[in-house]
Amino acid sequence: MTSPFAQAPFIGLIDDDGHSARLFMRVLAANDGPSVRHYGDEEEGFADLAQVLGDPQSHWPELLVVDLKDHSYATLEFVRRHQAWLHQKGVALVVMVPPTDRAGRMIYLEAGAAAVFFRQPEADAYRHELAGIANFWARSERLDAVGM
DSSP: OOOGGGSOOEEEEEESOHHHHHHHHHHHHHTTOOEEEEEESHHHHHHHHHHHHTOTTSOOOSEEEEEOOSSTTHHHHHHHHHHHHHHHTTOEEEEEESOOOHHHHHHHHHHTOSEEEEOOSSHHHHHHHHHHHHHHHHHHOOGGGGTO
C-alpha cells in the first residue's frame, strides 16, 4: 500500500468544457506547474470529488479550480453550494470567470471563493492567469501534504 504522503500534491479542476480542461492541464504542464486532475463537469465532477473527499485514505487536491460555462452564473452557484463543505475538508476553491471589474470579483469572494482568475482568449494572457493559479497553489500548499 502506498502512503498518501508519497503522492505529489495536485490541483483539482471542475470544468464543463473538455477542450478548456485539456488546455488548462497542457499549459500548466508545459510551464512546470503542478499536476492537475480533471474531475469532469459540474455534476459528474462534484460526485467524483465528493467520493474522493469522503474517503480519509484517498489523496485529494488542496486547491480546486472551478470553470463552468453552462450558464453565466454556473460557477457562482457552485461556489455558493459547495464552498463551506470544501473549506471544511481543507480544499481551497478558486474560480476562473470572464474578465470582470472589482465588484464582479467581490461577488465570488463574498460567496466564498479564495481567489478569482480570468479566462483569457489570448494565449500569453491565459498562460499568465495559469501562472497566477500555480503561484496561489504554491503559496497555500500545506506542508503536511508533502510529508513534512
